[in-house]
Amino acid sequence: MRFRSPQSEPPEINLIPFIDVLLVILIFLMLSTTYSKFTELQITLPSADAEKLKDRPREVIVGIAADGRFVVNRQPVEGRSVEILVTSLRQASGGNTEASLIISADAATPHQAVVNVMDAARRVGLTRVTFAAQTDAR
Numbered sequence: 001m002r003f004r005s006p007q008s009e010p011p012e013i014n015l016i017p018f019i020d021v022l023l024v025i026l027i028f029l030m031l032s033t034t035y036s037k038f039t040e041l042q043i044t045l046p047s048a049d050a051e052k053l054k055d056r057p058r059e060v061i062v063g064i065a066a067d068g069r070f071v072v073n074r075q076p077v078e079g080r081s082v083e084i085l086v087t088s089l090r091q092a093s094g095g096n097t098e099a100s101l102i103i104s105a106d107a108a109t110p111h112q113a114v115v116n117v118m119d120a121a122r123r124v125g126l127t128r129v130t131f132a133a134q135t136d137a138r
Contacts, residue, residue, distance in 0.1 A: 058096060058098060058099040058100065059099060059100040059101070059102055060072065060073060060089060060092045060093050060099050060100070060101050060102070060126065061073055061074075061102045061104060061132075062089070062101065062102070062103050062104065062117050063104045063105075064103065064104070064105040064106060064109045064113050064114060064117065065106055065109070066106040066107075066108040066109055068080055068109065068110055068112075068113045070085060070088070070113075070117070072085075072088040072089060072091075072092045073092045075088070075092075080113070080116070081116075082116050082119050082120050082123070085116060085117060085120035086120045086123050086124055089101070089120050089121060089124045089126065090124050093124060093126060097124070097125035097126060097127070098128075099126060099128070100126075100128040100129075100130060101117075101121050101126045101128060101129045101130065102130045102131075102132055103117055103118075103129065103130070103131050103132065104131075104132035105131070105132075
């Protein structure tokens, strides 16, 4: 009797389960990774690449200096409280709540000064608020 030696088949590597495991790991990493932290942000404001807007008759322009002083339609505002800003905005808008408010703040302006202007605008009823920015000098 002649016995044949068993033919050994070359081993196969099944890639389908391997790919499934890699996809699960990839999804897990995508969901658990933090891409940015607020402490690591490097922000330089304001600058924008936009066209110059046309002058509109129903707009109120509020300028905010780096030290927190306010100017409403080129008239200096005495004081820095929200109540004084409300009075100035009400006079500048003429009671028109459809007027646009343009906030033109210095890049080094304290955040609280901008928030005060937005709060005063809300109290007056000015809902159309825009922030002015300069174009990049390229």
